[in-house]
Amino acid sequence: MARGKNLEYSETMETLQVLILQQVPDGVLERVRNVDRRIRVIDARGWFDVELRATWPQWTVDRYLGTRKSPATSLEERTRALAAADVALTGWPPVKDLRRRAPRLKWVHELPAGASNFLDTDLWGSEVLVTTSRGLTNRRPMAEYVLASFLHFTRGLHLSYREKLQRRFEHNVYDSIIVRDKTVCVVGAGGIGVEVAKLCAGAGMRAVGTRRQAAEGSPLPPGFARVESSGRLHELLSESEFVAVCCPWTKETHHLIGSSAFAAMKPGSVLVNVSRGEIIDEAALLQALADGKLRGVGLDVYDGEFERPPDPRLWQHERVLISPHVSALTDFSEHGGVKLFCDNLALYLDGRPLENLVDWERGY
DSSP: OOOOOOOGGGGGOEEEEEEEEEEHHHHHHHHHHHOOOTEEEEEEETTHHHHHHHSSHHHHHHHHHTEEEEEEHHHHHHHHHHHOOOOOEEOOOOOOTHHHOOOOOOEESSSSGGGGGGGGGGTSSSSEEEETTTTTTTTHHHHHHHHHHHHHHHHHHHHHHHHHTTTTOOOOGOOOOOOOOOOEEOOOOOOHHHHHHHHHHHHHHHEEEEESSSSTOOOTTTTEEEEEEGHHHHHTTTOEEEEESSSOOOOTTTTTHHHHHHSSOOTTTEEEOOOOOBOOOOOOOHHHHTTTEEEEEEEEEEETTSSSOHHHHHOOTTTTEOOOSSSOOOOOOOOOOHHHHHHHHHHHTTTOBBBBBBTTTTOO
């Protein structure tokens, strides 16, 4: 995980005011307090819901805040809490003007994984240290979503929906294929990508993948037969029957899967995205579907998902499986974001580098 610079000012710190903005269980507050006797927790869970409802698109509000109840607070109380904060724990959606209103703020940790969540806030590119839970979300459920989507199309389950509605079988339309001995290209061989590769390898598939920079001669991540730098993506796509998008959304990966990437794919490929919708150029995707290039597409994300519904053409297409960013949901959470935050609190108080620190230039 990425590490930050040394924190020279923390050795003489008598107290550390930690503002909890995210709706987390009571036990999380206790875990935070127990890290060090110098920590003072400011419990502001739900305090800013009224502001989030006023500043984020209605689609985002309905999806992520819903009808949940929140404490009644005044603007003065919220401003006072922000003014006292040295550190903040946040989630999605974040407060947009956190930096401006929290003059003492030195570090923010978000429980989600995507640094791109801060693009529309005043934290992006600021001097405030920001860490994320990148690589520590529910990786196994996300990998299962990817493999399940592959199998959904290889076994022709998408065709059965049509037949169920028609109440008539067409046996000759099924052209099922087996995934064993096929190649999957994992775009982004990080924490989630490694879990996808391991699960697919367990199903007898060959996993190849990309990283921003792949050092020649370095050990392969678990599950992978080959890993290349991102510049060789099209080469890997040309030898793969399946594609899993797992990389962060950055200025470098915006529309990474576009017309040239689709042209490089094998006919009949299956594409699944569990990262961010903006990584795929949806106009090029719709054209690839129209051209019959793709056997199927699994989208747990789509372009503009935090602001609006998906393009109706994607929602209605028989060869598109689409879901509302739920691939990480599961009955047993393996999310390591709180543990990372507590571990980082100890590092911060000792003046040591933080794990998973965002590099604004890199975008994650």
